Amino acid sequence: MxxxxDHVQLAAPPGSEEELxxxxxxxLGMTExxxxxxxxxxxxxxxxxGSVQLHLGIEQDFRPAKKAHPGLRVTAIEAYAARLAERGAQVTWDDDLPGHKRFYSEDPVGNRLEFLEELRPSDRGA
Structure with missing residues (x-):
């Protein structure tokens, strides 16, 4: 069952470890x-x-994942988005998932990442 x-693995090009x-x-504030x-x-x-692990593996014929992506749950999503933007990361908000606030970003090698927070019932208009 x-x-x-356990983890999600994304690919990266050779020599990109310092950027990652x-x-x-x-x-993002993760720990290596x-x-x-x-x-x-x-x-x-x-x-x-926390319990979230992302592995970045080297792939010789690397192509960034533009559609496939991990969906990462966050708390205080607006503050987290501001943190990313202040550090030069792209933040693209998306309102298409009912009951959630979410945005997309890309890592430095072009992999897509989704960040989302479930709305409280009081924030949903319920």
Whole structure:
């Protein structure tokens, strides 16, 4: 039986680790977690915030994920969006998911990321 998602992996081009660290740790506020030595030899980096883990793996023939993406739940979404924008990240709001506030952004190598927060019943007009 499936119990939870352990992590989501996104691809990145060779040599992009420092850019990824600056974005995922510096902009998003995640913590880099060490990769096991046998996996570290392949490059890339792993990040965690609470129970959320994102793995960035190196792909020689890299193409950014423009449609496929992780959906990351956040709290205080407006403040979080402001944090990203202040640090130079693109923030594109989208109102198409009923009961949620959400926006999209891209990491420095072009992968799409979705950030969302469920609206409280009082914010839904209920």
């Amino acid at each position: 499936l119990a939870a998602i 660290r600056a974005y995922y740790a510096g902009v 977690v060490p990769k096991p030595p046998v996996l570290a030899a392949r490059g890339g980096c792993w990040f965690q915030a």
